[in-house]
Amino acid sequence: MSLHPDIRMNLARSNVLLIDDNPQALEVLASIFRGFGVLRQIKCGSAAEAQTILRSREIDLIVCDTVMPDMDGYDFVRWLRREGPEEARFSPVIMLTGHAARTTVESSRDCGANFIVSKPFTPEVLLQRIYWVAKDERAMVRSDTYVGPDRRFRNIGPPLGVKGRRKDDLSTHVGMAKDPNMDQDEIDMLLKPQRAAL
Amino acid sequence: MSEAEVFKVRNRLAQHVAEPGGMTAGMANSRAGRELAAQHGRSYEAIGETLETLEWLCDSRDAPMDSVYDLSTQVLDIAGLFDDKQLCRAAYSLCELADKLRTREGEDWASIKLHVNGMRLIWNTDEAGREHLDAMVEGLWALTDRLRVDSGEAEGETPAAE
Numbered sequence: 001m002s003l004h005p006d007i008r009m010n011l012a013r014s015n016v017l018l019i020d021d022n023p024q025a026l027e028v029l030a031s032i033f034r035g036f037g038v039l040r041q042i043k044c045g046s047a048a049e050a051q052t053i054l055r056s057r058e059i060d061l062i063v064c065d066t067v068m069p070d071m072d073g074y075d076f077v078r079w080l081r082r083e084g085p086e087e088a089r090f091s092p093v094i095m096l097t098g099h100a101a102r103t104t105v106e107s108s109r110d111c112g113a114n115f116i117v118s119k120p121f122t123p124e125v126l127l128q129r130i131y132w133v134a135k136d137e138r139a140m141v142r143s144d145t146y147v148g149p150d151r152r153f154r155n156i157g158p159p160l161g162v163k164g165r166r167k168d169d170l171s172t173h174v175g176m177a178k179d180p181n182m183d184q185d186e187i188d189m190l191l192k193p194q195r196a197a198l
Numbered sequence: 199m200s201e202a203e204v205f206k207v208r209n210r211l212a213q214h215v216a217e218p219g220g221m222t223a224g225m226a227n228s229r230a231g232r233e234l235a236a237q238h239g240r241s242y243e244a245i246g247e248t249l250e251t252l253e254w255l256c257d258s259r260d261a262p263m264d265s266v267y268d269l270s271t272q273v274l275d276i277a278g279l280f281d282d283k284q285l286c287r288a289a290y291s292l293c294e295l296a297d298k299l300r301t302r303e304g305e306d307w308a309s310i311k312l313h314v315n316g317m318r319l320i321w322n323t324d325e326a327g328r329e330h331l332d333a334m335v336e337g338l339w340a341l342t343d344r345l346r347v348d349s350g351e352a353e354g355e356t357p358a359a360e
Contacts, residue, residue: 003223010220014211024244025275028237032279035230037221060211067271090207098274098286099293101267119278120286123230127223134215143202150204 003128011038015058019044020065032123047071054088066097074107081112081147090140092133112148135159241276248272249318256311263300266310284328287335288317295342309341
């Protein structure tokens with residue numbers, strides 16, 4: 001299931017915060033976002049650095065690695081959703097994960113990120129997730145144990161322009177009608193019970 | 199326990215994405231592919247340096263498993279951005295192995311060394327000629343799956359369903 005190549009998106013004015021402790025991985029990630037047309041990207045080598053940035057800058061999307069020393073990606077997102085600056089608290093977050101260590105499985109489920117992307121991945125997959133995050137209409141949930149996007153999914157079909165995996169997958173975006181509208185008589189005929197002569 | 203609060207938030211990203219201009223997904227993907235290609239040499243050089251450190255750890259055999267884990271995630275971190283499935287699969291197997299070992303406070307340098315050698319072999323081989331290395335990567339996984347670390351000793355066991 002991939003994003004339709006003709007879908008147009010404008011990322012030029014989005015402020016994207018990239019967080020990875022590995023300088024080379026951060027550089028590569030930044031180059032991918034440059035390719036996507038993101039002109040305003042801020043690179044951070046640690047969660048602590050990102051915390052400082054979030055206190056002073058308006059951020060539209062956060063892309064964060066999971067494994068980092070001191071504060072890992074999951075703890076960072078948990079901090080953001082609970083104690084982060086008011087205007088950044090519910091910014092969309094895409095987590096990039098390599099290996100899921102036993103100790104972090106629960107953290108990843110409950111941290112409150114919008115999407116988790118497993119490595120290896122292609123730029124296509126990342127762009128698709130960015131598009132999904134932009135179209136994500138899920139409400140936020142705040143409870144004692146969880147703060148983040150509502151995880152109670154219902155099947156509303158694939159996003160517009162994305163081909164579904166199931167044969168009966170239909171998008172909720174029904175688009176323009178193919179046939180002309182029915183006139184009132186036709187509608188009345190459908191609704192009015194008729195006596196059938198046998 | 200208090201009741202959960204459900205609320206809508208403004209998605210600024212959605213507003214920006216819908217602004218006029220920008221580019222098609224197809225164009226964005228090919229541009230990103232070109233940017234990625236430009237980073238390939240430097241990135242694989244960095245992976246090579248990480249493998250060198252791992253080789254050194256295997257020779258000295260006294261490093262904590264946390265170091266092995268951290269270095270293998272570094273390989274996975276970079277190779278994962280290039281969609282290098284084979285190298286990632288080998289690195290993931292080493293992450294899994296080191297994670298198992300550190301959880302149980304054990305060590306098994308022979309298996310770690312095999313992984314590092316395998317990763318070095320993948321790193322040294324052009325992508326076009328890598329097909330024959332699939333079996334080697336599966337072998338690394340078999341090693342990780344079969345490993346039972348009990349009180350610091352590695353023994354064979356039925357592969358775990360993971």
